[in-house]
Amino acid sequence: MPTTQIFFASTLYGAATLAAAIDSDCFGRADRRLLLVSNNATTPETTPSLDEMPGFERLRGRFDGLLSWNETIAPFHPGAWAPRADDIPLWERHLRLLWGLGDDTVELIVESIQVNPALALTQLFTDAPLDVYADGLMSYGPTRNKIDPLVGTRVRRLLHLDLVPGLEPLLLGEYGVTPEVVPTEAFLKVLTELSDAERELDLPADAALLLGQYLSALSILTAEEEEELHVTMLRGAAARGHRRIVFKPHPTAPARWSRMLEREAESLGVELTVLDHPLLAEVLYQRIRPALVVGCFSTALLTASTFYSIPVARTGTDRLLERLAPYQNSNRVPVTIVDALVPDLAEEGPEVGDHTAPADLAGLVRAVGFAMQPQIRADLRPAAERYLAEHLGGSTWRYFKRRRLTTLALPGAIPKQFAFVPRNATLRRVARRARSFKRAALKRAALG
Numbered sequence: 001m002p003t004t005q006i007f008f009a010s011t012l013y014g015a016a017t018l019a020a021a022i023d024s025d026c027f028g029r030a031d032r033r034l035l036l037v038s039n040n041a042t043t044p045e046t047t048p049s050l051d052e053m054p055g056f057e058r059l060r061g062r063f064d065g066l067l068s069w070n071e072t073i074a075p076f077h078p079g080a081w082a083p084r085a086d087d088i089p090l091w092e093r094h095l096r097l098l099w100g101l102g103d104d105t106v107e108l109i110v111e112s113i114q115v116n117p118a119l120a121l122t123q124l125f126t127d128a129p130l131d132v133y134a135d136g137l138m139s140y141g142p143t144r145n146k147i148d149p150l151v152g153t154r155v156r157r158l159l160h161l162d163l164v165p166g167l168e169p170l171l172l173g174e175y176g177v178t179p180e181v182v183p184t185e186a187f188l189k190v191l192t193e194l195s196d197a198e199r200e201l202d203l204p205a206d207a208a209l210l211l212g213q214y215l216s217a218l219s220i221l222t223a224e225e226e227e228e229l230h231v232t233m234l235r236g237a238a239a240r241g242h243r244r245i246v247f248k249p250h251p252t253a254p255a256r257w258s259r260m261l262e263r264e265a266e267s268l269g270v271e272l273t274v275l276d277h278p279l280l281a282e283v284l285y286q287r288i289r290p291a292l293v294v295g296c297f298s299t300a301l302l303t304a305s306t307f308y309s310i311p312v313a314r315t316g317t318d319r320l321l322e323r324l325a326p327y328q329n330s331n332r333v334p335v336t337i338v339d340a341l342v343p344d345l346a347e348e349g350p351e352v353g354d355h356t357a358p359a360d361l362a363g364l365v366r367a368v369g370f371a372m373q374p375q376i377r378a379d380l381r382p383a384a385e386r387y388l389a390e391h392l393g394g395s396t397w398r399y400f401k402r403r404r405l406t407t408l409a410l411p412g413a414i415p416k417q418f419a420f421v422p423r424n425a426t427l428r429r430v431a432r433r434a435r436s437f438k439r440a441a442l443k444r445a446a447l448g
Contacts, residue, residue: 002031004104007063008118010038010078012050012280013299014111014135016194019059020186021133021159030107033062034099038069038078038117042217053278055194067099069117078117083124091124111135113155113172114145122151132172133182134160136299139169140365141333142373142380147175161187163302164337167362170369174376184307195286203273203288208242210234211281211295214250220323220331229316231264233294234272236315236345242292244271248281285310294345296320297331297338305342313345314338318398327404328372336368336399337361363387364399371404388412 005027009015015035021027041047050056051066060066072095073081083091096102106128110118113132122130132155139160152175160169162181169179210233215221221229230247237245247261265272281300284290285308293304296316304310317339324332340358358364367387370380388411392400397412406413 002104003029003107004032004034004101005030005107005109006034006036008036008038008069008108008110008121009050010040010111010117011135012053012056012194014133015050015056015059016190016280017133017135017159017161017182017187018109019062019190021182022062023190024183024186026159026180026182027109027131031104032064034065034067035063036067036069036121040078040117044070044077048278055197055280055283058193058197059190069121072098080116082116082120088124088126092126095124107131109133113151114143114147119147119151122154126150128154130155132158132177134158134169134171137163137297137302137334137337138330139171140164140167140337141330142170142369142377143172143174144328144330144373146376163299163306164341164361165306167365170333170365170377188307191280191282191286194280195283198279198283198287201287203246203284204244204271205288206291207244207246207273207288208237208240208292208294209281209284209290210237210245210247211293211298211300212247212249213296213298215296218331220320227260229296230261232315233345234261234264234270235268236313237292237294238268238270240292242270244273246273246275246284246288246290248275248279248284297335299334301338301342312342314342315345321398327401332372333365333368336364339398340364358396360387360391363391364396368399371400371408371410374408385411
């Protein structure tokens with residue numbers, strides 16, 4: 001029976017990762033390979049899809065066909081639609097007819113399996129084996145939602161870029177999914193193809209590059225706070241002596257942000273260039289070789305540092321570590337990794353490469369991962385207890401909340417000077433009596 005592999009992607013970065021995996025023979029033989037594209041922007045009608053972005057045609061030849069998820073489920077939004085359980089057989093028959101799959105054996109390769117639209121797709125092909133690939137730093141954190149075993153047990157492996165050498169992703173570990181690295185050399189080769197497609201890129205060489213993320217769209221920052229974050233990046237780069245600065249806004253960010261930066265650049269006397277079309281940051285690394293890359297917690301900071309050895313700096317992570325809510329927010333591990341590995345833009349020194357990484361980054365990520373998802377990754381409790389007992393202190397408290405540690409009965413929940421309290425029988429009796437008096441008083445108040 002013929003085999004059709006369906007590759008699901010929503011970003012050009014993800015499509016480039018898939019292209020590198022295909023070039024590296026990470027997938028078995030297939031009679032057809034189809035690329036299913038999804039535009040997950042808030043308003044897809046006004047935002048270019050990945051197949052409309054510069055350079056995509058260089059990736060197109062690796063696939064035998066191109067499909068649109070937005071067109072398939074229109075008028076619904078990809079992030080909001082999921083099939084009703086009773087409708088799944090009907091949807092599978094419909095997709096097999098619409099996409100010309102016939103009775104082919106279908107294999108799915110998807111990103112972000114814990115949420116729609118990828119989760120919806122995996123539910124429609126109930127027998128299809130699954131491969132998951134990581135589109136950035138989020139794979140180093142735990143699975144954000146409990147996945148139905150009918151989906152999770154079908155996942156064969158997790159493909160990921162080696163953004164943090166030696167660090168193993170936590171994603172889908174509850175199902176024993178094996179992480180597999182996509183070769184860096186293959187990924188860099190694909191990025192070179194995308195870079196060569198940019199013929200009209202006219203930017204100053206040896207400039208500082210600022211990365212916008214549009215965090216207000218995720219309700220992490222307000223629009224005003226994010227504007228100030230970008231201004232802080234500009235001021236920090238200028239304070240380090242950079243007179244030519246390039247700002248790469250998020251594709252869906254409002255234009256007024258760049259205008260605010262332009263006014264600030266004029267007051268600082270620096271030359272500011274704002275990119276006016278969507279482009280991967282990695283393409284800029286290849287074409288203009290920035291002298292410095294500044295961001296908040298973008299995955300592009302790690303690709304710059306790990307893959308291109310470009311100096312990097314971050315700003316705003318301290319606020320985000322405090323602001324992210326609830327604690328299990330899936331951005332927490334990416335923010336933690338960048339905060340731990342990338343130097344602060346405000347750090348003193350002639351350059352930003354002298355930052356000291358934590359002694360046990362893997363232990364830190366496992367401890368944060370357990371605190372985020374104690375039910376999904378209960379197996380991480382011993383590692384979390386060990387790390388907190390050995391390393392919790394002034395420089396690592398920023399990654400945890402005392403209330404969270406208390407709820408999970410982890411080391412650090414109680415200050416050291418009061419650590420004897422839970423073991424003291426007399427104090428426990430006093431506490432029980434106080435609670436009983438309080439309950440009795442509340443009961444009398446309610447009756448009276």
